[in-house]
Amino acid sequence: xxxxxxxxxxxxxxxxxxxxxxxxxxxxxxxxxxxxxxxxxxxxxxxxxxxxxxxxxxxxxxxxxxxxxxxxxxxxxxxxxxxxxxxxxxxxxxxxxxxxxxxxxxxxxxxxxxxxxxxxxxxxxxxxxxxxxxxxxxxxxxxxxxxxxxxxxxxxxxxxxxxxxxxxxxxxxxxxxxxxxxxxxxxxx
Numbered sequence: 012x013x014x015x016x017x018x019x020x021x022x023x024x025x026x027x028x029x030x031x032x033x034x035x036x037x038x039x040x041x042x043x044x045x046x047x048x049x050x051x052x053x054x055x056x057x058x059x060x061x062x063x064x065x066x067x068x069x070x071x072x073x074x075x076x077x078x079x080x081x082x083x084x085x086x087x088x089x090x091x092x093x094x095x096x097x098x099x100x101x102x103x104x105x106x107x108x109x110x111x112x113x114x115x116x117x118x119x120x121x122x123x124x125x126x127x128x129x130x131x132x133x134x135x136x137x138x139x140x141x142x143x144x145x146x147x148x149x150x151x152x153x154x155x156x157x158x159x160x161x162x163x164x165x166x167x168x169x170x171x172x173x174x175x176x177x178x179x180x181x182x183x184x185x186x187x188x189x190x191x192x193x194x195x196x197x198x199x200x
Contacts, residue, residue: 040105043151047106049144050156054094055111056140061090063116063133067126070119076189078197079123085199086130093163100159123189124181131174138167 042050068083098108120126141163148156180192 042101042104042106042153042156046144046147046151046153046156047101047104049147050097050101050106051109051111053140053144054097054108055113056137057090057094057097058110058113059116060133060137061087061094062113064090064130066116066118067120067130070126071123071193074123076123076193078193078195079126080197082196082199100156104155123193124178127174127177127181131171131178134167134170134174138164138171141167 064083064087068080068087071077071080071083101108117129120129141160145157145160145164148160177192177196181189184192
């Protein structure tokens with residue numbers, strides 16, 4: 012009995028010492044505080060963008076443009092996905108993802124053209140923010156973050172082209188075709 016007790020205590024001691032070693036493991040932070048803070052700032056910008064597009068969807072629905080409303084809801088969800096991706100990336104690199112205060116967004120527009128012009132201007136602004144983040148990653152020599160951000164650089168090219176294309180179509184086709192455009196853009200999945 013005494014032998015079994017000693018063996019049991021020995022096994023218990025080994026297990027406890029193993030656990031304490033596991034608990035002493037520290038994660039290596041693979042992202043600088045400055046870049047982490049910049050990405051957290053971009054998370055706020057992405058959520059702001061999502062809220063802006065959601066607000067536009069409400070405007071369009073109230074004005075009877077269900078297709079444009081649907082398009083904006085999809086855009087809002089896409090922007091939230093960007094925020095989720097950035098938060099996950101920061102965490103994977105050993106950092107801390109946080110959501111800062113989100114500024115209020117515009118609530119009204121004078122026309123579909125006005126809303127899409129705002130969307131285009133906003134996408135151009137977001138492109139500059141992403142470029143600045145990439146420049147910071149390059150300056151720090153953070154290759155992983157550079158690689159991560161390139162997907163957003165490429166996407167912004169598409170976002171700007173899409174928004175400016177809609178603005179151009181609304182201008183060229185005029186008010187008489189706005190409901191046809193509304194129907195067309197409502198088919199976005």
